[in-house]
Amino acid sequence: MSINGLSSDNYGAPYNITGNLKIPDVSNGKIDKNKLNGVVYTPNWIVKTILDYLEYGNNNISNKKIIDPSCGDGAFLKEVVERFITDALNSNKSISEIKNLLEQNVYGIDIDKNAIELCRINLTNIAKKYGINDVNWNLINNDSTNKVWISKLFKKFDYVVGNPPYIRIQNLGKEKRNKIQKEWELCKSGSTDIYIAFFELGYYLLNDMGKLGYITPNTYIKTSAGKDLRQFIKNKKILKSLIDFKHHQIFENATTYSIITILSKRHEQNTFELYYGAPDKKIKFIDEIDLNNLNDNNWILCTNGVLVKIKEIESRGAPLGEIANIHVGITTLADSYYIFKNPLLKEKTAIIKLKDGREFEIEKNILKPIIKASILKSSEDEQNNYVIFPYKLKNNKHIIIPENELKEKYPLTYNYFLRIKDILLARDKGKPNPVAWYAFGRSQGLDTSFGKKILTSPLNKKPNFIVWEKEDYTFYSGYCIKYSGDLYGLVKELNSSDMEFYINHVSRSYQNNYKSYSKTFIKNFGISNPKIIGEFKNKYTLAKKVNNKNKNRDTHKGNKRNNKNNNKTIGQTTLTNYLSINSNL
Ligand SMILES: C[S@@+](CC[C@H](N)C(=O)[O-])C[C@H]1O[C@@H](n2cnc3c(N)ncnc32)[C@H](O)[C@@H]1O
Numbered sequence: 001m002s003i004n005g006l007s008s009d010n011y012g013a014p015y016n017i018t019g020n021l022k023i024p025d026v027s028n029g030k031i032d033k034n035k036l037n038g039v040v041y042t043p044n045w046i047v048k049t050i051l052d053y054l055e056y057g058n059n060n061i062s063n064k065k066i067i068d069p070s071c072g073d074g075a076f077l078k079e080v081v082e083r084f085i086t087d088a089l090n091s092n093k094s095i096s097e098i099k100n101l102l103e104q105n106v107y108g109i110d111i112d113k114n115a116i117e118l119c120r121i122n123l124t125n126i127a128k129k130y131g132i133n134d135v136n137w138n139l140i141n142n143d144s145t146n147k148v149w150i151s152k153l154f155k156k157f158d159y160v161v162g163n164p165p166y167i168r169i170q171n172l173g174k175e176k177r178n179k180i181q182k183e184w185e186l187c188k189s190g191s192t193d194i195y196i197a198f199f200e201l202g203y204y205l206l207n208d209m210g211k212l213g214y215i216t217p218n219t220y221i222k223t224s225a226g227k228d229l230r231q232f233i234k235n236k237k238i239l240k241s242l243i244d245f246k247h248h249q250i251f252e253n254a255t256t257y258s259i260i261t262i263l264s265k266r267h268e269q270n271t272f273e274l275y276y277g278a279p280d281k282k283i284k285f286i287d288e289i290d291l292n293n294l295n296d297n298n299w300i301l302c303t304n305g306v307l308v309k310i311k312e313i314e315s316r317g318a319p320l321g322e323i324a325n326i327h328v329g330i331t332t333l334a335d336s337y338y339i340f341k342n343p344l345l346k347e348k349t350a351i352i353k354l355k356d357g358r359e360f361e362i363e364k365n366i367l368k369p370i371i372k373a374s375i376l377k378s379s380e381d382e383q384n385n386y387v388i389f390p391y392k393l394k395n396n397k398h399i400i401i402p403e404n405e406l407k408e409k410y411p412l413t414y415n416y417f418l419r420i421k422d423i424l425l426a427r428d429k430g431k432p433n434p435v436a437w438y439a440f441g442r443s444q445g446l447d448t449s450f451g452k453k454i455l456t457s458p459l460n461k462k463p464n465f466i467v468w469e470k471e472d473y474t475f476y477s478g479y480c481i482k483y484s485g486d487l488y489g490l491v492k493e494l495n496s497s498d499m500e501f502y503i504n505h506v507s508r509s510y511q512n513n514y515k516s517y518s519k520t521f522i523k524n525f526g527i528s529n530p531k532i533i534g535e536f537k538n539k540y541t542l543a544k545k546v547n548n549k550n551k552n553r554d555t556h557k558g559n560k561r562n563n564k565n566n567n568k569t570i571g572q573t574t575l576t577n578y579l580s581i582n583s584n585l
Pocket of ligand 1: 143145
């Protein structure tokens, strides 16, 4: 399992998140927690909930085949075996019959040999309780994503259950990454996760009557990497229920936003039951949702009434992303070496202090004032932060100051950079910076971060958009909204209760009720103030005239390329788009 802030291990195994598989002491059927860091198990109440929603209980389950394709030490299979034996005993099966049925119908796979051994011990102990000995368990130590091998098991199961590993594809070795992306249709997207492959393989393991129940991250509901999976589920009409845990945490030692997905091949409907789950183990029915009412780019999991209001907000006036430009701030990838609070400003130089106490004197005029958007409180908030900005203007664009020029014009800064060169080179996992070794880690925001703007933190509990009028300030850690009309009129709408309502439902949730205010989520918010839209419309009319003029001129010259550029600079959206949205204006 990939755990926020810590690196993921080879398998996403719950046993060790450090990357080195240690050999657990399995003699007592338990993992020695002292030896292993970051142990993450599926809590038993989650396992029970999944099995209950699959109706895996007292209904002749000892004749049904079940598999956990990433079984670990058997969090699911232990409960399965308990229910299985109880059901078989209730239908008066003999001990030897039950032994045979367990061997035929209960399967587990895990890539981790130790986990499989542990699982075997755990299942054997449960069977023993009922006087069932020497079960030859179907526990397989193999890689479930190996299609050649696993396809032998396709279509064989009535139930697929589990808590698949969560590992972002970039964190797998190159060979494994390529193999998974080649073999699994739903994993073609660049930034996919291995758990998505487990959905696909899980579906193929099911027979025509089969049902699947997984607990996974809820990311697939909203991300573009999850789009193919969402489409797959929708097209096949197999989504029976979703239990969204929203920001609630259900795993010990791991920060994950989880969802339970119940699929059924016999469902054959486009509606599903939506539930919200909470750590107090209460699961609340929310609504019956029609997949056709969900936006293909982002499934918003809330009542139909809320969905209607969201649609109203999105379709009114003009979307924020159409009338304004939304940009991220600068990204140095080494903030504590570029950005300084209260540097000592002298006449021509400035003294900067590193966290380790070292002080350096650098040229004052290479510094720019900078705002940290994520902690900005008001338009008057003087944070007194400065960034070393090794760029110069050329044709109104910031370009890097070449090394020789930097050395000559800013010798003190150049010397400072040399002293921290190792640290700068180590940014971005040591990948060489194509601009210069002393350039910011990313080139975003170099031009767009200056000027008048509205700033927001990327995460907020409530909308907190702040107008920043001082044009010479750049910013980091957040987003800015650039709009050439009345910023105060616009900010009023952005800080409205409608925005709070909208983001609360549309956006991603984080712990302590924080919500993402990233561009993806705010760009479709409908601005209703006719004055703001009017200003925009006027600009567009003007833009249209300029555009037509250029078009005529370009047609004369036969220069189409020039025209394309003009289109781009005017508003970054197409007029047709705008007018089609605002036909009522
Ligand atoms: C999140 S843990 C879940 C373990 C257990 N099912 C539970 O719920 O506690 C994921 C498991 O997937 C296993 N795993 C990772 N990659 C795998 C793969 N390619 N094939 C099979 N198992 C894999 C890990 O070893 C680990 O035991």
